[in-house]
Amino acid sequence: MSIFHNISFYTSVNNLHTLPSPFGSEVAFAGRSNSGKSSAINTLTNRGKLAFVSKTPGRTQLINFFKLDGELFLVDLPGYGFAKVPLAIRQHWEFLLSEYLQTRTNLRGLVLIMDVRHPLKPLDIQMLDWFVPTGKPVHILLTKSDKLGRQKAKHVLDQVNEFLRVSYPQCSVQLFSSLSKQGIEDVTDVISHWLDLKKRPPV
Template sequence: MPQFPEAQFLLSAWQPGQFPPDDGREVAFVGRSNAGKSSALNAITGRKDLARTSKTPGRTQLINFFALNNGHRLADLPGYGYAKVPAEMQRHWRELLSRYVEKRTSLVGLVVVMDSRRGMTDFDRQMLIWSGERELPTRLLLTKSDKLSRSEAARTLKEVQAEAEGVATAQLFSAVTKIGVDQARGWVLGTLNA
């Protein structure tokens, strides 16, 4: 049973002028290209095909907006930091992300998706700086945690929580085994309805 049965694709934006009207409430998903961002979004919404998943990192090249009810939206931001994307494209994504995160007034929460096996990257830290400057509620999803042993997962979570303290909360997550899906879903719904 989908947890967000009303969720539907709204539009894709390549430039800020293409964003939907800046009203209502929005939670955005962002993360490194190969961190499993689209899979996380699908698992949280209980939909198999809301966000397009791919075996090729870097497929989300636009900001994709999904309409919910009550004027709420989810946004799937371009994956960042993937080496095989041309430098010009990476610059465009960085500019688009910074404009979105720094200026979007309907943005009320940020879900930063990171591969639990990789730890925090400079791009993740940049997202935390932006969200901290805006005092934006932020949740770090440590994806693919099913691929770690119990002790590795606990250690990684502790390290990330220590680094993000005061700026973001963190949790273990797996779209495959559903670790942390209900917890993440609760955070998204709570943030949208706060």
């Protein structure tokens, strides 16, 4: 059973004024539209329909908060980089994401999701450049690893690792698939550590 199984929808917001008070601890999931953020949350929590998954990019347009036991939250951020979204809306989301990432005091770490076939796009680097200066950790999931052969996926992982080692040494990376379930344990360990989950008594 997932240690995140006891999770439920908490709230959705679309501006900074309505963010929940920064109590407790949260971990956010960011990434390009359609990269698999909502699917990853569903897979990690073992709750198929918790976060809304869609074939249409740009589905998650709000900041969605999911609450675990205690004051712990997983946060599904709106996807970026979807060209069909009108400019004014894109600018609104860029502002919201940048402010949230740079100023959210109870944000313990960022899970940055990238399709393994399209890693490290300019907007992904933008997320790193907003968040890394906070000194908090980033863990990258190269998702949809089932779409590449083992060798090819490993090659992308090695390349991203090398890029991070040189440019963003505080970031870690792994392969992940919501379809094949590859990599669930590793990212669960990372998030549990950020949220101090293992030190909590079982409920």
